[in-house]
Amino acid sequence: MDVVLELRRKQDNLKADRQALIDQIAEIDRQIAAVDKVIQIYEPGHSPRKAAAQRGRKGGQCLGGLFANENLSARILNTLRLAQTRISSHECAIRVALQKVIPEDDPRLPELANRVAISLSGLAKRNRVEQIKGDGRAFLWRVAA
Structure with missing residues (x-):
């Protein structure tokens, strides 16, 4: 068994999992933006930028x-x-x-x-x-x- 090869496989799997989560977050952000647009129809004073700022950066990312x-x-x-x-x-x-x-x-x-x-x-x-x-x-x- 090649330990380095196994570690690289594990690392690749973790990177793929991380990318899947990033993609999922991006999809959720798109859905939030769509909901913001609908909210603006019913509440013209609603500002998606303010809502996005409140969601904001977590951990400085x-x-x-x-x-x-x-x-x-x-x-x-x-x-x-x-x-x-x-x-x-x-x-x-x-x-x-x-x-x-x-x-x-x-x-x-x-x-x-x-x-x-x-x-x-x-x-x-x-x-x-x-x-x-x-x-x-x-x-x-x-x-x-």
């Missing part, structure tokens, strides 16, 4: 732990490299979401866009990316040369 086992900065850099042109932080967030198979109408996308913008600022301070003034108020980003 971003996006319900969706990127807990990943380096979001590395994913952002890879997204910028693949873009081969300057893109906005919002566009970068959408592309990161699509890589994680998160639909564009997912209620977590605004939070992801915020995290991407924060990460881009941090990467800019470390001279990993460059910020370029785009059309209007938007800034565009690219990997630093």
Whole structure:
């Protein structure tokens, strides 16, 4: 019996279980967002953002732990490299979401866009990316040369 092989199998099983839970949480979040929309019909003053903030982050995890086992900065850099042109932080967030198979109408996308913008600022301070003034108020980003 190869102990390392068995440990790797166990680790793979645990990762698969964890991913299944993350997917289940994402589905529950989509259902909550759908219920929020129905509540807004009956109670126009209801604010889904406030309700989402109350559900909030548990344990400081971003996006319900969706990127807990990943380096979001590395994913952002890879997204910028693949873009081969300057893109906005919002566009970068959408592309990161699509890589994680998160639909564009997912209620977590605004939070992801915020995290991407924060990460881009941090990467800019470390001279990993460059910020370029785009059309209007938007800034565009690219990997630093």
